[in-house]
Amino acid sequence: MKSLTCLCIAVLVALTAACSHTTGMISPPTLQRLDYTSALDQSERQFFVYLPTGYYSDPDRQWPVLMFLHGNGERGNGRDELGYVLNHGPLYEAWIQKKDLPFIMIVPQLPMFGMDEHADYLRDRKLSDIPQRMPGGVPARPARFATPQPMDGVAAPESMADVPITLPNGWDRIETDLISMLARVEREYQVDSRRLYLTGLSYGGFGTWYIASKHPERFAAIAPVVGWGHPDLMAPIAEARLPLWAFAAGRDRVVSIEHFYPGLNELETLGHPAVRFTNHEDMGHDAWVRVYQSDDLYQWLLEQKRPER
Structure with a gap:
């Protein structure tokens, strides 16, 4: 049954591409689920691949790739729970809000790793709450987090010696899977390999710093959002x-802005010429809503291209 389903999808995609190419029509965006076996525990999982408007109608075009790492609230089993990754970020903007973003997107799902045992917001989720693409329009955006605290920026900590490099049970645990996904998409899709980008929010922001530190040669730019990077990375x-644009929030009581500065200052000390940092002083932890809703980040990413080797 699984093979038959994959065959049907392949035929449908081929017919759509052929029709678009011969009639001059612009192909619509599509969202695919790709199967993979996790190198961590051999579990069978899936990840999303988003193909933008015009992908199939222009077979000679090479597209930039944007990998997105979600936050802690979107973890899941990579099967029936994969839809939780549609809640936020660039895939939410492109697929649910129908924002025209010219990227192939790779969007995996971080396993639970036992986090649901002590997090009510993970245990109480409902699959029925996953946002759905609407044929005739777009759904209303959810209300932003309440942030009644005053703006009160504080000084950077003097030492990061006792602060862990990564969050527990984070994206570092599936590093091999993430790089394999990237390599697979490069092989199987129309990709501009000099324009591979990485971004993530909150837990995914921490993951962005980590993966970039381990594979800086793979990416043309990174954008960690409300997640700081440890100086040791x-x-x-x-x-x-590696060009980077980091984002923090002045009213954030989840990821404090004071922890951003040691890593960013370390980059400057090491002579990094392309450090960009924006603090949304009036926003709380969900500053990612503004960041990914705006065109600014996407335009900046598209300006970045990895040098020829």
């Missing part, structure tokens, strides 16, 4: 001169 990023 910065040397490979600085050496690669």
Whole structure:
């Protein structure tokens, strides 16, 4: 049954591409689920691949790739729970809000790793709450988090010696899976390999720093959102001169802005020439809503291209 389903999807995609190419029509965006076996525990999982408007109607075009790492609230089993990753970020903007974003997107799902045992907001989720694409329009955006606290920026900590490099049970645990997804999409799709980008919010912001530090040569730019990077991760990023744009929020009581500065200052100390940092002082932890809703980040990403090797 699984093979038959995959065959039907392949035929449908081929027919759509042929029709678009011969009639001059612009192909609509599509959202695919790709199967994979996790290198961590051999579990069978899936990840999303988003193909933008015009992908099938222009077979000679090479597209930039944007990998997105979600936050802690969107974890799941990579099967029936994969839809939770549609709640936020660039895929939410492109697929649910129908924002015209010219990227192939790779959107995986972080396993639970036992986090649901002590997090009510993970245990109490409902699959029925996953946002759905509407044929005739777009759904209303959810209300933003309440942030009644005053703006009160504080000084950077003097030492990061006791702060862990990554969050527990984070994206570092499936590093091999993420790089394999990226390599697979490069092989199987129309990809501009000099324009591979990485972004993530909250837990995914921490993951963005980590993955970039381990594979700085893979990416043309990174954009961690409301997730700071540990100073010990910065040397490979600085050496690669990897362009980055980090985002924090002044009213954030989940990820404090004071922890951003040591890593960013370390990059400058190491001579990194392309450090960009924006603090949304009036926003709380969900500053990612503004960041991904705006065109600014996407335009900046598209301006970045990895040098020829």
